Amino acid sequence: MQGLGIRDSGFVLAAFGALSIACAQTASSTGSTTPADAKKFLDTVNETTLKLGVAQAQAGWVQQTYITDDTEAIAARASQAANEAGARFAKESTKYDKVDVPADQRRMLNLLKTSLVLATPSDPKESDELSKIMARLESAYGKGKWCPDPSKPDTCKNIDDVTRILAVPGNEKVLRETWEGWHTISPPMKKDYARFVELSNKGARALGFADTGAMWRSKYDMPPDEFTKELDRLWDQVRPLYLKLHAYTRAKLHEKYGDGVPASGPIPAHLLGNVWAQDWSNIYPLVAPPNADPGFNLTDILKKRKMPPLDMVRSGERFYTSLGFAALPKTFWERSLFVRPKDREVVCHASAWDVDFVEDVRVKMCIEQTAEDFTTIHHELGHNFYQRAYKDLPVLFRDSANDGFHEAIGDTIALSVTPEYLVRIKLLDKAPDPSRDLGLLMTRALEKISFLPFGLLVDQWRWKVFSGEIKPEQYNKAWWDLRLKYQGVAPPSARGEDFFDPGAKYHVPDNTPYTRYFLAHILQFQFHRSLSKIAGCTLPLNRCSTYESAEAGKRLEAMLAMGQSRPWPEALDTLTGSRQMDATAIVDYFAPLSTWLDEQLKGTQIGW
Numbered sequence: 191m192q193g194l195g196i197r198d199s200g201f202v203l204a205a206f207g208a209l210s211i212a213c214a215q216t217a218s219s220t221g222s223t224t225p226a227d228a229k230k231f232l233d234t235v236n237e238t239t240l241k242l243g244v245a246q247a248q249a250g251w252v253q254q255t256y257i258t259d260d261t262e263a264i265a266a267r268a269s270q271a272a273n274e275a276g277a278r279f280a281k282e283s284t285k286y287d288k289v290d291v292p293a294d295q296r297r298m299l300n301l302l303k304t305s306l307v308l309a310t311p312s313d314p315k316e317s318d319e320l321s322k323i324m325a326r327l328e329s330a331y332g333k334g335k336w337c338p339d340p341s342k343p344d345t346c347k348n349i350d351d352v353t354r355i356l357a358v359p360g361n362e363k364v365l366r367e368t369w370e371g372w373h374t375i376s377p378p379m380k381k382d383y384a385r386f387v388e389l390s391n392k393g394a395r396a397l398g399f400a401d402t403g404a405m406w407r408s409k410y411d412m413p414p415d416e417f418t419k420e421l422d423r424l425w426d427q428v429r430p431l432y433l434k435l436h437a438y439t440r441a442k443l444h445e446k447y448g449d450g451v452p453a454s455g456p457i458p459a460h461l462l463g464n465v466w467a468q469d470w471s472n473i474y475p476l477v478a479p480p481n482a483d484p485g486f487n488l489t490d491i492l493k494k495r496k497m498p499p500l501d502m503v504r505s506g507e508r509f510y511t512s513l514g515f516a517a518l519p520k521t522f523w524e525r526s527l528f529v530r531p532k533d534r535e536v537v538c539h540a541s542a543w544d545v546d547f548v549e550d551v552r553v554k555m556c557i558e559q560t561a562e563d564f565t566t567i568h569h570e571l572g573h574n575f576y577q578r579a580y581k582d583l584p585v586l587f588r589d590s591a592n593d594g595f596h597e598a599i600g601d602t603i604a605l606s607v608t609p610e611y612l613v614r615i616k617l618l619d620k621a622p623d624p625s626r627d628l629g630l631l632m633t634r635a636l637e638k639i640s641f642l643p644f645g646l647l648v649d650q651w652r653w654k655v656f657s658g659e660i661k662p663e664q665y666n667k668a669w670w671d672l673r674l675k676y677q678g679v680a681p682p683s684a685r686g687e688d689f690f691d692p693g694a695k696y697h698v699p700d701n702t703p704y705t706r707y708f709l710a711h712i713l714q715f716q717f718h719r720s721l722s723k724i725a726g727c728t729l730p731l732n733r734c735s736t737y738e739s740a741e742a743g744k745r746l747e748a749m750l751a752m753g754q755s756r757p758w759p760e761a762l763d764t765l766t767g768s769r770q771m772d773a774t775a776i777v778d779y780f781a782p783l784s785t786w787l788d789e790q791l792k793g794t795q796i797g798w
């Protein structure tokens with residue numbers, strides 16, 4: 191699920207970390223600025239950021255939980271105000287490039303320069319146009335429906351319906367039509383998207399970045415090129431495991447669907463149980479290792495017990511309080527949105543909010559009784575507990591060490607949702623025998639390993655779109671080239687440039703950077719390995735749960751409370767004792783599955 195996951199609202203102004211920035215700005219005036227001026231500037235920025243950020247979060251919350259033309263307009267105005275202030279602060283911060291200021295003020299000034307996801311052009315007309323385009327793109331996705339028979343509105347399918355249909359393997363024709371149907375929501379976005387790219391690049395250039403993609407890559411406490419190399423290094427660590435999973439899955443799909451799935455070559459994208467082929471959990475029945483059934487199904491348990499959504503959220507909260515975190519505030523329970531309302535349009539995509547940047551944390555999701563949503567709840571709450579851990583820092587430091595950290599925390603906790611944990615919280619009577627681990631590992635691999643190449647390629651596409659290397663007339667071809675290269679998947683039918691398939695993925699029209707999800711997938715296993723060790727777990731990694739470990743909770747909270755006040759390698763070091771991201775924790779976690787796959791794949795072609 192989690193790639194799905196998630197947008198962290200309320201952070202638009204808060205910066206995302208970066209020390210050494212290859213920024214082209216030069217100080218517009220250095221002669222008269224003093225350390226006292228810098229201090230005063232930063233005080234104003236912290237205060238204004240808070241004020242506009244709260245207004246934006248409030249307007250955004252209302253818009254996403256009650257989509258109308260008016261709430262769209264209100265949210266667009268609030269975003270515009272926040273974005274304009276952010277752009278202004280980013281520019282002004284360069285005035286203090288040569289002023290001698292204390293280290294934490296220097297960090298704030300640097301963060302300001304790299305804080306924006308979207309830089310608005312300085313021309314008010316263009317800035318206004320950009321805000322409207324953004325609101326339109328987001329709503330186009332939120333209201334997106336595929337209507338197989340437009341004369342019968344009840345047959346229209348929203349993303350939830352589409353997700354449900356694609357989750358059931360078997361009928362190739364239905365899967366293909368549904369996949370193609372969902373992808374009809376995005377062609378109307380293409381023109382807006384191309385204009386958005388032009389306008390946002392204008393804003394980024396005014397800040398001294400080559401383009402919006404270069405701006406995004408400058409946030410990682412290292413030069414952008416070095417960061418790109420880090421991603422390559424991490425992908426190389428896990429790619430062999432992905433190739434094995436891909437080859438085994440392809441062989442099983444070939445058995446199921448015949449020549450519709452080639453014995454070698456890419457896998458058709460609509461047959462992997464998910465609209466974007468980013469999570470293959472749903473096709474588990476087709477690839478399940480024999481005799482590895484764990485003997486329980488969490489979705490069935492939740493449904494059988496008719497567990498109310500609120501109780502599912504309470505369960506998630508209890509995990510965090512068992513580690514020593516304070517319980518969520520009363521307002522969380524009063525103000526969150528947990529179920530899809532019947533009377534209005536909402537953006538159901540799960541997200542975690544920090545509306546006042548202090549205590550007013552919320553979750554917005556349309557919970558169903560599924561194992562996936564149970565996990566998503568743990569994920570979203572991870573954001574909320576992170577947000578609260580850093581609430582006492584200056585406003586500009588209230589964010590995660592880098593943006594992958596925010597996404598990783600909840601997932602780290604979800605890795606602790608082991609059978610033994612389910613027994614301890616009384617959802618399960620008895621944990622299965624360890625000999626059944628292969629089934630659980632396969633389930634998790636279908637969710638986590640299958641995600642990695644998708645997590646990488648979304649921004650590979652966008653970075654090239656922003657840089658102009660991919661032009662509007664090649665948007666779709668370039669998208670599918672990358673999906674082939676990284677995921678080894680192909681579309682079920684020809685996809686010309688009259689389609690705009692990237693737009694059928696939430697994070698593209700919503701303009702949420704995606705590399706964070708890739709990093710989060712790497713980091714969560716690294717965190718889990720460290721926390722398990724701290725908790726004293728000597729079992730194989732996949733059987734460790736940190737539930738009720740005060741020691742693990744203490745180390746986790748120490749890292750979370752740092753927010754982004756220090757470069758991310760220091761935060762990583764606080765928890766793991768290492769300053770480098772390391773994907774070998776994934777290889778460790780899945781070692782038994784990897785060995786088993788080697789045996790199954792003897793004599794089989796790997797790759798495409």
Ligand SMILES: [Zn+2]
Nearest residue numbers: 195196197597
């Ligand atoms: Zn998230």
